Amino acid sequence: MTNIPPGYSSVFPYFFASNAEDFCAFLVTGLGGEEIGRTMAGSRIANARVRLGTTTVMVSEATNDWPAMPASYYIYVADADTAQQRALAAGATEIMPVADQPYGDRQGGVRDAWGNLWWISQHLGEGYD
CATH class of the missing domain: 3.30.720.120 (Signal recognition particle alu RNA binding heterodimer, srp9/1)
Known part of the structure; x- marks a missing residue:
């Protein structure tokens, strides 16, 4: 394109x-x-x-x-645990703790001060691959 x-x-x-x-x-x-x-x-x-x-x-x-x-966003990061803590330190509120998911991602969720949801995910390599 x-x-x-x-x-x-x-x-x-x-x-x-x-x-x-x-x-x-x-x-x-x-x-x-x-x-x-x-x-x-x-x-x-x-x-x-x-x-x-x-x-x-x-x-x-x-x-x-x-x-x-506001909307919902799925963001891939290198380390979901570290990224979630960084977002929380910057003022986000946790809506889901970071945990391994059956579809191959390690994921947590936060809501920012503007109402957006962020699904913070680290791909582990199994699941959908």
């Missing part, structure tokens, strides 16, 4: 978040992301790009026309 910027995929999450500045900080501090770009509209984030592993996500400040809308 052509016309896709380097580091992006044909479909990627786009967050509208109240207090997008702090949400971007959570993506970096809590989930190990790297902010790779930001466009401002006055004092608000019009568009920030954060790389989480092999995926780039986009974040904008929520407005009346574009309200905040």
Whole structure:
């Protein structure tokens, strides 16, 4: 497929978040992301790009026309236990402790302060392979 910027995929999450500045900080501090770009509209984030592993996500400040809308995300990490503790230290709330799952992932779950659910998973190699 052509016309896709380097580091992006044909479909990627786009967050509208109240207090997008702090949400971007959570993506970096809590989930190990790297902010790779930001466009401002006055004092608000019009568009920030954060790389989480092999995926780039986009974040904008929520407005009346574009309200905040939480969702659920499945994120693969190298170490689910460490990643879950990092997210909790950054303010997330645990919704499921990390444990081995029958489908081959070691997984836990957290809810961030914006209402998003994050299924933090480490693939162990058995199950779906």
